[in-house]
Every structure is written in structure tokens, then in C-alpha cells.
Amino acid sequence: MCTFWVVECENDCAGVVQLLLDLKADVDALDKHGYTPLCVAATSGNTKVIDVLHRNGANINHVAYNDDTAIYLSARKGNKEIVRKLAALGARPTVKNFEDIAEWGSTQLLDILKSADVDFTIRDSDNISILHLAALTANTPVVAWLLNNSSLDIDTEDFIGSTALHYAISTGSLPLVRTLVKHGANVNAKDIFDATPLYFAFYWKRLNVAKYLLSKGAKI
Incomplete structure (x- = not known):
């Protein structure tokens, strides 16, 4: 089931994702890296899947085994639209995430986070x-x-x-x-x-x- 989750979230199959949720799939199921479906969707930049997962109670601030978060993963991909969307939904980077952002030197991403009132x-x-x-x-x-x-x-x-x-x-x-x-x-x-x-x-x-x-x- 987890593998199928990953495939559907990567491919932006929002309808299939909703069907899986209707069949009682775990919205926060973990893969071997500790990523949830939301983490996968954020990495792939799939807006519709993010909306479906959020509506069904996905943990917007889940922290994976290596301290990755959904908003951090989208930031690492340079996807400003997804960063802004997740921030608007309540996603917040961790200190470890900020450490990596600082190392990249992306003030543009910091601008996006500021616009969303990130602490x-x-x-x-x-x-x-x-x-x-x-x-x-x-x-x-x-x-x-x-x-x-x-x-x-x-x-x-x-x-x-x-x-x-x-x-x-x-x-x-x-x-x-x-x-x-x-x-x-x-x-x-x-x-x-x-x-x-x-x-x-x-x-x-x-x-x-x-x-x-x-x-x-x-x-x-």
C-alpha cells in the first residue's frame, strides 16, 4: 500500500489518492525514509494531491527520520509555489531545515517564508x-x-x-x-x-x- 501511495502522490493522481483515503488508507503512512504521502507530494510539486491530503487530516508538519519536513523538501526543490502553499496551510520549517536553507543562501525562499509569517x-x-x-x-x-x-x-x-x-x-x-x-x-x-x-x-x-x-x- 505504501508503495502505491508513493506512486500516486508522485504522479499527481488526486482522484486515486482520495479513493485510497475513502478506503481507509493511512493519510500519514510512512515509507522507509519516514516520509508521508504529503512529503512525497510536496517534493513532486503536486498541488492537487496536497489539497486532498490536507483536507483529509494529513500532518502538515511531520518530521521524517532525517529531519526533513514537507515545506523543507519543497524548498530544497526550489518550488516557491508549493512552499508558499504549505506555509499558508500552517507548515513551519524546523531549526535543522533553516540550517540547510542558510547554507544554500536562498534569500528568496526566506522572503516567501516571511510572507507567510514563519517564526x-x-x-x-x-x-x-x-x-x-x-x-x-x-x-x-x-x-x-x-x-x-x-x-x-x-x-x-x-x-x-x-x-x-x-x-x-x-x-x-x-x-x-x-x-x-x-x-x-x-x-x-x-x-x-x-x-x-x-x-x-x-x-x-x-x-x-x-x-x-x-x-x-x-x-x-
Whole structure:
């Protein structure tokens, strides 16, 4: 049954999908990857099947074994229409999904998510925010987008008190560090070990970054 589900959801056979549901098929049946029929339909970009599954109670925010969600899968395919549709139905990306989006550098997808009032302040179990993740991937355009288009605090801290600027130092990206400082990042922020961004710049031997931080009043 699950294999048949996958075939019908991939082929946009909305009528057959509804028939299967009328025959009491499990709307959230899992394949070997932990994907539901909705995940498959989202990946394939099948709007009509998504509508049928949603009307029949499909879990719009199901998380697969590898942390994929329907909205993430459609985003990965670059299908803006499906991303927008799922967001309108209540789909929300997870922090792990945002980590991947940050790595891609797709500010257009972030625009779509923002238009659907997606919460950009979500955090993982280590209190790591989307801003931290974008800084860690040295993705300056995404960092700039988040600072200009979300309510994220630029000095928000993870579980050990590290800010996005702390994360940015390890990448050695001077444009990224400049972007954060330009938007008001505290150059003297300390984590729970009293380590500052300048300390990490010297620790990681990011001398060009260290010189820049010193010019902005940073201290060890």
C-alpha cells in the first residue's frame, strides 16, 4: 500500500489518492525514509494531491527520520509555489531545515517564508538560533537578510552565551564580521567563559578580523 501511495502522490493522481483515503488508507503512512504521502507530494510539486491530503487530516508538519519536513523538501526543490502553499496551510520549517536553507543562501525562499509569517526566532535544544547557524556557514547575504527582515536580536546567545559574532569569527569571513558589527553587534560580548570575539580572532589566527575588531573598540 505504501508503495502505491508513493506512486500516486508522485504522479499527481488526486482522484486515486482520495479513493485510497475513502478506503481507509493511512493519510500519514510512512515509507522507509519516514516520509508521508504529503512529503512525497510536496517534493513532486503536486498541488492537487496536497489539497486532498490536507483536507483529509494529513500532518502538515511531520518530521521524517532525517529531519526533513514537507515545506523543507519543497524548498530544497526550489518550488516557491508549493512552499508558499504549505506555509499558508500552517507548515513551519524546523531549526535543522533553516540550517540547510542558510547554507544554500536562498534569500528568496526566506522572503516567501516571511510572507507567510514563519517564526524566525525558533531555536534548537542548545538555544542556537537561525542567526547563529547562518553565521556559522559564513553566509553573509542570509545574515544580512535576517538582520534586516526579522525580529532576531543580533546579540542573542546560545547555551554557552555565544553570539552570532562569536560564530562568525571562526569562519574568518571579514565581510560577515563587518556586516554584524555594522548592524550593531556587541564587539565585546562575552560567553560564559568570558571569551570575547577578539579572543577567538586571535585563537583562530584570524588576524585581519582581529585588526578590524580592534578598530571598532574590541577588547580581549
